[in-house]
Amino acid sequence: MTDTIKVTKVAESKISDVDFSKLSFGTVFTDHMFVCEYENGAWKKPEIVPYGPISMDPSAKVFHYGQAVFEGMKAYKDDNGKIFMFRPEENFNRINKSSERLAMPAFEKDYFFDGLNTLLNLESDWIKPGNDNSLYLRPFVIATENGVSASPSSKYKFIIICAPAQAYYSGEVKVLFADQYSRSADGGVGFAKAAGNYAAQFYPTELAKKRGYQQVVWTDANTHEYLEEAGTMNVFFRVGDKLLTAPTSDRILDGITRKSLIELAKSEGIDVEVRPVKVSEIVEAAENGTLKEMFGAGTAAVISPICGFTHKDKEFDLPKLEDAYGARLKQHLTSLQANRAEDPFGWRYEVPSMTV
Amino acid sequence: MTDTIKVTKVAESKISDVDFSKLSFGTVFTDHMFVCEYENGAWKKPEIVPYGPISMDPSAKVFHYGQAVFEGMKAYKDDNGKIFMFRPEENFNRINKSSERLAMPAFEKDYFFDGLNTLLNLESDWIKPGNDNSLYLRPFVIATENGVSASPSSKYKFIIICAPAQAYYSGEVKVLFADQYSRSADGGVGFAKAAGNYAAQFYPTELAKKRGYQQVVWTDANTHEYLEEAGTMNVFFRVGDKLLTAPTSDRILDGITRKSLIELAKSEGIDVEVRPVKVSEIVEAAENGTLKEMFGAGTAAVISPICGFTHKDKEFDLPKLEDAYGARLKQHLTSLQANRAEDPFGWRYEVPSMTV
Ligand SMILES: Cc1ncc(COP(=O)(O)O)c(C=O)c1O
Ligand SMILES: Cc1ncc(COP(=O)(O)O)c(C=O)c1O
Numbered sequence: 001m002t003d004t005i006k007v008t009k010v011a012e013s014k015i016s017d018v019d020f021s022k023l024s025f026g027t028v029f030t031d032h033m034f035v036c037e038y039e040n041g042a043w044k045k046p047e048i049v050p051y052g053p054i055s056m057d058p059s060a061k062v063f064h065y066g067q068a069v070f071e072g073m074k075a076y077k078d079d080n081g082k083i084f085m086f087r088p089e090e091n092f093n094r095i096n097k098s099s100e101r102l103a104m105p106a107f108e109k110d111y112f113f114d115g116l117n118t119l120l121n122l123e124s125d126w127i128k129p130g131n132d133n134s135l136y137l138r139p140f141v142i143a144t145e146n147g148v149s150a151s152p153s154s155k156y157k158f159i160i161i162c163a164p165a166q167a168y169y170s171g172e173v174k175v176l177f178a179d180q181y182s183r184s185a186d187g188g189v190g191f192a193k194a195a196g197n198y199a200a201q202f203y204p205t206e207l208a209k210k211r212g213y214q215q216v217v218w219t220d221a222n223t224h225e226y227l228e229e230a231g232t233m234n235v236f237f238r239v240g241d242k243l244l245t246a247p248t249s250d251r252i253l254d255g256i257t258r259k260s261l262i263e264l265a266k267s268e269g270i271d272v273e274v275r276p277v278k279v280s281e282i283v284e285a286a287e288n289g290t291l292k293e294m295f296g297a298g299t300a301a302v303i304s305p306i307c308g309f310t311h312k313d314k315e316f317d318l319p320k321l322e323d324a325y326g327a328r329l330k331q332h333l334t335s336l337q338a339n340r341a342e343d344p345f346g347w348r349y350e351v352p353s354m355t356v
Numbered sequence: 357m358t359d360t361i362k363v364t365k366v367a368e369s370k371i372s373d374v375d376f377s378k379l380s381f382g383t384v385f386t387d388h389m390f391v392c393e394y395e396n397g398a399w400k401k402p403e404i405v406p407y408g409p410i411s412m413d414p415s416a417k418v419f420h421y422g423q424a425v426f427e428g429m430k431a432y433k434d435d436n437g438k439i440f441m442f443r444p445e446e447n448f449n450r451i452n453k454s455s456e457r458l459a460m461p462a463f464e465k466d467y468f469f470d471g472l473n474t475l476l477n478l479e480s481d482w483i484k485p486g487n488d489n490s491l492y493l494r495p496f497v498i499a500t501e502n503g504v505s506a507s508p509s510s511k512y513k514f515i516i517i518c519a520p521a522q523a524y525y526s527g528e529v530k531v532l533f534a535d536q537y538s539r540s541a542d543g544g545v546g547f548a549k550a551a552g553n554y555a556a557q558f559y560p561t562e563l564a565k566k567r568g569y570q571q572v573v574w575t576d577a578n579t580h581e582y583l584e585e586a587g588t589m590n591v592f593f594r595v596g597d598k599l600l601t602a603p604t605s606d607r608i609l610d611g612i613t614r615k616s617l618i619e620l621a622k623s624e625g626i627d628v629e630v631r632p633v634k635v636s637e638i639v640e641a642a643e644n645g646t647l648k649e650m651f652g653a654g655t656a657a658v659i660s661p662i663c664g665f666t667h668k669d670k671e672f673d674l675p676k677l678e679d680a681y682g683a684r685l686k687q688h689l690t691s692l693q694a695n696r697a698e699d700p701f702g703w704r705y706e707v708p709s710m711t712v
Contacts (some may be wrong), residue, residue: 026415026504033414055409057515063498066551067558080445103558138504142419143555148382148494148519152558161414164502178543185541185577187534189556195422196552199499202423202459202508202547221541222578231505268458317554348651 004239005034005115007122010050015125016165023166025300026136030123031209034115034160037144043158046111048119050159051160054189057146061153067143069098072299073294074134074165075120075351077127078339083120083351085137086337088113090256093305098192103152104141106318107341112139115160132167133245136300168301175230175294176213177279177311180203182221183251190251197225201231213310215296219279220251227277233304238325239285240292243272257297261329263345268332270325279311286316294318295326303330360470361390363478365711366406371481379638381656382492386479389631390471390516393500394461399514402467404475407517413502417509423499425454426586428655430490430521431476431707433483436693439707441475441493442693444469446612451495457506468495471504478712479518482634487690488523492656496551505696521590524620524657530588531650532569533667534560539584539607546607557587571652575635576607583633589652590614591658594681596648599628613653617685619701624688626659635667641665642672651682652676659686676687 004338018028024025029051036046054342062068071091076084077266089142096106116137120127127135173201184190189197192319201216208216217235220226229235234255237244243265248254266271286309296304305326308317335341339348365386371573374384383470385407418424427447428529432440448469472493476483483491495516498511537560540546545553557572563593564572567661573591583604585591590611593600599621604610621628641647642665661682691697695704 001454024505027502029415029709051414053413055412058407058411058515059385059494059519062416062551063424063496064426064494064551065558067555068419068422099561101553103562136414136504138420146383148492148517148556149380152562159414163415163505180543182541182543185538185544187536187538187577189552190542194552194555195418195420195543196362196550196555198421198506199423199458199550199552202421203457206459206508221543245497276685 004110005118006047007118008043008047008049009122009347013125018164020128020164022282023164025165026163028163030135030162030164032119032121034094035156036115037177038156038158039154043111043303045090045109046115048122054142054157059148061143061145061147064148065142065150065193066105066196067102067153068140069102069104069304070096070138070140070193072094072197073137073139073298074337075137076134076338077129079129082339083124083127083338085116085351085355086259087256087347088116088349091139094193094254095141098194099141101189101192102194104143104156107141117317117351117354119160119162119355120351121354126162128164128332130340131340134165136165137165143182162333167178173214173296173304174212174308174310175215175306176208176211177216177217177227178219179224179312179338181216183218185221188248188250188311191253193247193253193294204227205231213319217309225279226284227279228252230296233298233301236261236295236297237277237282237291238293239281240290241271243270243325244277245272245274247274255298257299257302260347261297264329264332265325268328282316284315285310286318291322293324293326302305302334360466362401362403364403364405364480365472376484376520376522378634379520381521381524382519384519385484386491388475388478390475392471392514393455394512394514395510399464399467400666401460402471404471404478408583410513412500413651415502415504416651417501417503418497419503421499421506422459422550423458423509424496424497424554425451425458426459426494426549426622427451427497428692429495430491431483431493431689432490432694433485436498438695439480439483439694440693441472441705441707443612443616443703444705447495447662450549450610451497454643455497457545457548458550459702460499460512461477463497463514470499473707473710474712475516475518476707482518482520483521490521492519496701505690507657521608527662529652530568530569530580530664530666531563531573531662532570533573533583533665534575534598535580535668537572538551541577542606544606547609561587568675573665581635583638584608586652588656591632592617592651592653593638593647594649595637596646597612597627599626599681600633601628601630602633604632612660613656615653616689616703617653620688621681621684623700639667639670639672641672647679648675649680649682658690
């Protein structure tokens with residue numbers, strides 16, 4: 001491995017300063033990071049170096065034109081100390097899809113996997129066993145060419161940073177259905193994990209927070225009649241015993257949690273329908289009592305149950321269920337991810353153990 | 357002035373290394389830059405420092421969530437050595453509007469003007485006289501808080517960098533009318549100078565370039581029936597002797613060149629109509645010979661004449677006019693900007709001379 005990647009280790013780990021029982025999501029990073037530079041049309045030899053600041057010219061294109069994409073993935077450890085990732089090939093394919101839409105170069109598959117595997121071996125102590133613990137992995141690519149002419153950069157940095165994470169209990173989540181602001185346009189970049197998509201959501205989400213909602217559920221920009229996705233999650237609705245979720249499109253991120261839950265739910269015998277979900281049918285289902293659950297699905301929180309929603313000033317509460325699909329699927333999925341349940345799908349990826 | 361701003365000068369200027377007759381837009385920067393940091397809810401005392409790299413944590417929010425906005429403005433010098441900016445208050449207001457939409461803090465007016473004035477006095481030698489020469493000014497704001505949770509940053513940097521510019525002759529510009537990709541959604545961030553808007557345009561623009569077009573003219577995302585704006589310019593159409601341009605909206609940047617040209621053209625007795633411009637009417641006008649001109653309008657190029665366009669594989673050429681509105685308005689506007697023509701509008705802002 002180490003002949004493709006140059007590794008420079010820290011003199012001393014900072015792990016003893018970290019209280020793993022009090023982690024706030026995405027704020028503490030491990031000792032090392034993976035860095036690979038793109039120049040003259042090619043990715044250069046990657047390196048793993050001590051985590052630390054990078055030097056950027058103030059004219060770097062990422063600052064001015066937002067050429068930046070990212071991924072979010074997790075590594076888990078089982079009780080035997082083996083490390084696993086969940087469907088990492090999906091993240092690899094998706095970051096390249098995102099990059100393509102932003103006129104950025106595709107990354108190399110070998111570098112992606114060798115980089116992650118080496119980094120995870122190096123940071124193994126940062127991954128605690130148990131379904132609730134994980135190491136959040138953040139690969140991202142930024143445009144580093146200097147100059148403010150509005151055209152694609154010729155230089156990039158591909159970086160992976162890692163943050164230890166605990167289960168993410170978001171508490172009672174109430175959401176607002178968007179009826180004015182929107183997240184993405186047809187023919188736009190909503191399907192890409194493009195940095196700019198997130199900044200665009202912050203202001204309407206802050207407005208919603210002031211009104212007591214933790215998240216906005218985005219609707220289609222043209223009509224606001226279809227429910228699409230939440231800030232950093234896809235959304236599922238349970239009406240009666242049926243699970244509904246919107247199909248992906250060029251406006252909606254093709255979430256790996258979403259697509260895994262669809263298969264997992266089906267394998268459990270749940271009736272899943274992937275089709276456009278109308279605001280009006282969910283409002284109606286809430287009114288007639290058939291709306292039983294609503295939840296967000298994404299890597300960070302896995303499943304985030306939603307306890308109520310508001311549409312055009314009308315508030316609806318969801319029932320508290322004993323046998324919620326959300327809770328059951330989350331338990332199933334996280335057990336599978338952490339090698340505590342069977343994996344008939346072949347989703348788990350075991351990180352090869354190596355001496356770094 | 358220098359009691360509000362701390363100034364640290366370079367030991368030696370690099371100006372003698374610069375060939376002012378061969379400037380490529382936005383690639384050479386002056387000796388100094390203005391930097392102001394936001395923390396704990398307030399902008400701190402600004403500084404002017406030697407132009408150079410900034411140190412960023414790899415988890416800085418700008419890299420992950422695209423919280424970044426910018427402005428583009430120009431300074432001109434007249435034959436007496438006086439320095440002028442053009443409607444700088446408009447840029448100040450607009451960057452704060454952009455920031456608000458991206459959940460970023462408004463900047464301080466005093467800091468903006470004191471910063472620009474001090475910087476321009478310091479970099480006076482970099483501004484060459486003549487309508488065709490200018491100093492391009494790039495104020496921008498980036499989110500600098502460390503951490504990858506998807507929420508607005510609590511820390512920012514406001515920076516101004518300056519690049520000497522010559523007249524920008526884009527050559528023959530042919531454009532493609534968008535009929536698939538789109539730039540912004542209703543309820544989105546198209547009206548903001550948000551970094552992410554630009555990266556989103558690169559890929560469709562590169563596709564257009566491969567087909568021989570320099571720019572895409574964006575249409576509304578819902579129907580692709582209305583012409584909205586070009587990559588970094590608003591667009592004008594001359595049908596018969598009437599000048600048409602789309603109204604601003606939450607999808608369209610409220611360009612300062614655009615609004616100035618509307619007034620300037622009216623003052624010259626040109627009939628200007630600000631109203632939605634249909635693709636079909638422009639195609640029809642091209643077919644019946646009443647479409648006389650099309651041009652882009654923006655700070656960088658001021659006016660960029662368009663010599664042809666393609667809509668759904670149908671190509672149209674525009675006539676070469678002797679008495680083009682575009683050429684006449686450009687001459688008028690740049691003369692006004694550089695203090696070589698009357699300014700009945702009060703648009704010119706004279707930079708107070710000071711010892712820095
Ligand atoms: C906008 C958006 N939707 C959905 C998701 C869920 O995707 P995944 O399940 O792959 O994490 C994410 C990322 O976490 C996201 O950013
Ligand atoms: C998208 C877009 N439209 C239009 C313009 C023109 O605006 P202004 O005339 O203020 O430079 C710009 C900026 O230059 C732009 O980025």
